[in-house]
Amino acid sequence: MPYRHTVHQTNYVFDDLKTLLARATPLRSGDQLAGVATQSAEERVAAQMALAELPVTTFLNEAVVPYETDEVTRLIIDTHNATAFALIRHLTVGGFRDFLLADSTTTATLTRLSPGLTPELVAAVSKLMRNQDLITVSAKCEVVTRFRNTIGLRGRLSTRLQPNHPTDDVRGIAASLVDGLLYGAGDAVIGINPATDHVQTTVQLLEMIDAVRQRFAIPTQSCVLSHLTTTIQAIEQGAPVDLAFQSIGGTEAVNASFGINLALLREGWEAARSLKRGTVGENVMYFETGQGSALSANAHHGLDQQTAEVRAYAVARAFEPLLVNSVVGFIGPEYLYNGKQIIRAGLEDHCCGKLLGLPMGVDVCYTNHAEADQDDMDTLLTLLGVGGVTFIMGIPGADDVMLHYQSTSFHDALYIRDVLKLRPAPEFEAWLLQMGLLDDHGKLLPVSAGHRLLAGGVIG
CATH class of the missing domain: 1.10.220.70 (lyase)
Known part of the structure; x- marks a missing residue:
């Protein structure tokens, strides 16, 4: 009508x-x-x-x-x-x-x-x-999820440690992983975007992360962000899969462009839960979304991109995810032209996802050809922190060398935790204290050459 x-x-x-x-x-x-x-x-x-x-x-x-x-x-x-x-x-x-x-x-x-x-x-x-208004409403929401630690509690801010490498080199990934842990990053997930979507590579990376996690008894979860069908194959081969990942959209057609449907999402969800690897909960899904994905696949049905994006959150909600991440500026200036549009979209995604009961994180990011810069990202990061964002990214130097975009660094996470008096997930915070990486006031401690994370050939 x-x-x-x-x-x-x-x-x-x-x-x-x-x-x-x-x-x-x-x-x-x-x-x-x-x-x-x-x-x-x-x-x-x-x-x-x-x-x-x-x-x-x-x-x-x-x-x-x-x-x-x-x-x-x-x-x-x-x-x-x-x-x-x-x-x-x-x-x-x-x-x-x-x-x-x-x-x-x-x-x-x-x-x-x-x-x-x-x-x-x-x-x-x-x-x-x-x-x-978006900040006020999102700050009222509290969405708590659990796997090996507890994500989303009020007064907490988690980070995804993102140790990507352009050739999936295990030594390079391990170096970034240790770097992030030394900065107190990684309580949301240690998550790698693989350069190639091969089962063998996925299994190798999962085994490497899990070996480090077990060696140092790190209360976190890992994920290789391969296609869900690849993750299911890895599970069938006995790989140590904590979280199953998939990009999702707000229409059947955009999900088909990703090579998925609701039945496949349910299959992956059930496969990951069947492993029973969580210790404090069984939220096993990790979803990523982003305004513009439906339009880029010509699958938007005449919807504006924000409405299409929020419909994706209904898909996520059906599978009780541990983490949902709006990669807000990643798709490029054709969809969000400048810093002003990226900031607005990030606040919208966070607020709408939280209202729908999702553990919303935001990849505070932009591509190099967008009319945006790191000052815009500082603004968005701060506003999201005030609004109670569940998690952000932690990338060496804020520059992803595999995906070629600009995001947030380990230092950015320290900044927002410090100025807003936020802390990591409680189980992970206790581990950081035990490892001598944080003091009792939540401040990062200097690390000597003999620190346990640097000893014994982790990167060897």
Whole structure:
């Protein structure tokens, strides 16, 4: 059905819900590329005002991607929790925004509400929010997951230690791994993006990380970010798989472009859980997402890229992940043109994922041809830290030598933990203290040449 709103005697008409959502979205290059962006700031205001007046129940009755042709839509509708939704059923989208920002809406309230929220509604309310609103709401959310340590507790910030290498050289990866551990990184996961998606390489890297983990009794988890089918084969060969990884999107078509569907995700989830390698929990999935992936695969169905992105979080939610990571600036300036757009998208992704009950991390990053720099990343990192981001990346020098993009370094993690008084995951923090890497105040200690992590040929 069409939606209308009049601004300055101009009557704006939006043909359907997905058009309304697209026109209400803050400007970004990907929506311009897709031809769904608003033509003026006034039209955006009209769309946002029309969206604010919309009953939240609209999102239960009008699908933005047809139910009959899209398994993600079917997942969203078939698993909706009407009991949880009853708390806000009487509201408009604008009223829902006020509800989220109200002092009386607590962390416990949002936790109870989360199963009743649809991704399209969450995307819609975020389009009515300023950056400070996104930060305020995400800071209220607390999503805790567990495998060998406990991720997401309030006052904690975890890091993915990302020791990538352009040729998957084990010595080079081991050197970056030890470097990161010495800086206190790695409590979210020690995760390698392999240069080649081969089962043999995946198994070799998993065995190397697991040997280091066991040798030093490190309470963390490992992951080689190969395709899920490769991980399943590695499990069948007896590899020490902690987490199963997969990039996901918000439509059946974009997931098909990744070579997956919901049935395959379930197979990987069950295979990883069958190993029972967790010690404090059994959250075994690691998902990565990013605004623009649906458009880049021509699988967006006319959706704006942020709405498509939030639908991916419904896919993630179905498999109880340990970690979900929005690689926000990785896909390039065709989708997020500059630092301003990357910052806004990172705050949106974090807030929307948390509202849907996900352990959201953000890869605070940009490609070298984007109109962005490390100052923009410092700003986004700080804002996400204030908003309670679950984890960030830790990369030597913030420069990924295999994927060729700019992210956050081990030092950046130390900065944000220090200024915001955040600490690592509790089990990992205890290990850092035991190893003499942190003092009792959470400050990094100098490391002598004889330190255990440097002795005995770890990199040999």
